[in-house]
Amino acid sequence: MKQGRAEAYYREEHAQDRAVITVEDVDNFVDSLLDGPDSENLAELHSVDRPLLASGFPDHEFLVGVNKELQVGVLSFMDETGNLVSLGRAAKQGNAAYYMVGNEREFPGQSEISIALVRQAVMEFLTSAGQRPTCIEWQEPEVW
Template identity: 50%
Template structure:
């Protein structure tokens, strides 16, 4: 079960992205997000198994957020089909913010899901060659 996914979530990844190649790497990434500073609790992932746009940029993106205090996280997936965010429980937070190297991203209300489901979904993304995970519910928010 090998794959090739680039991750950006720490300042040092600006020059060289971290390479995830096995499911254990996904667990280490999420553990690092959970243990790291609050302004670095969001990662940007790109599968190297997908085609790039004519510009050379990735044709997709998966954002992965992890909140240590609540043991929840959030996912955003973007490709030609649109922007998608996870659907969480209605009693979840209405203000959902995560930060990738000091760049704050707001997510729709009630978009957080349990951290174990985040782990499963990110592994599915990696193992599927960068496809939107099917183990979570998604919505295509109007305003986001």
């Protein structure tokens, strides 16, 4: 295993052949989400540096979403310790909707953070072998 690699799903073609994201790809990856269609602004990442469960599935999930119009993003991290979402500073009315290949995912209104923090968190996820990034604050979603 090479440290600093993750498999990503954020475009229809990734259903059969996951994209591979490395430390060197972070800016291009986030830019690709920003430049892509609004229906594909959320990605699912799994570090290849973490062991798989006995079932063969990853033991974690890292979601990365961006909103090009507002220049903000959201993050979610799930593993055996629970499910957390990013905690943003601005309180927003209602939930924030992001889309993974056309499928809507809602995030709490206070979960949006700057694109710069999204980039930093993705970099940390990769360089820490798939651990939950510590460069942002996290919150437990009330309902998810």
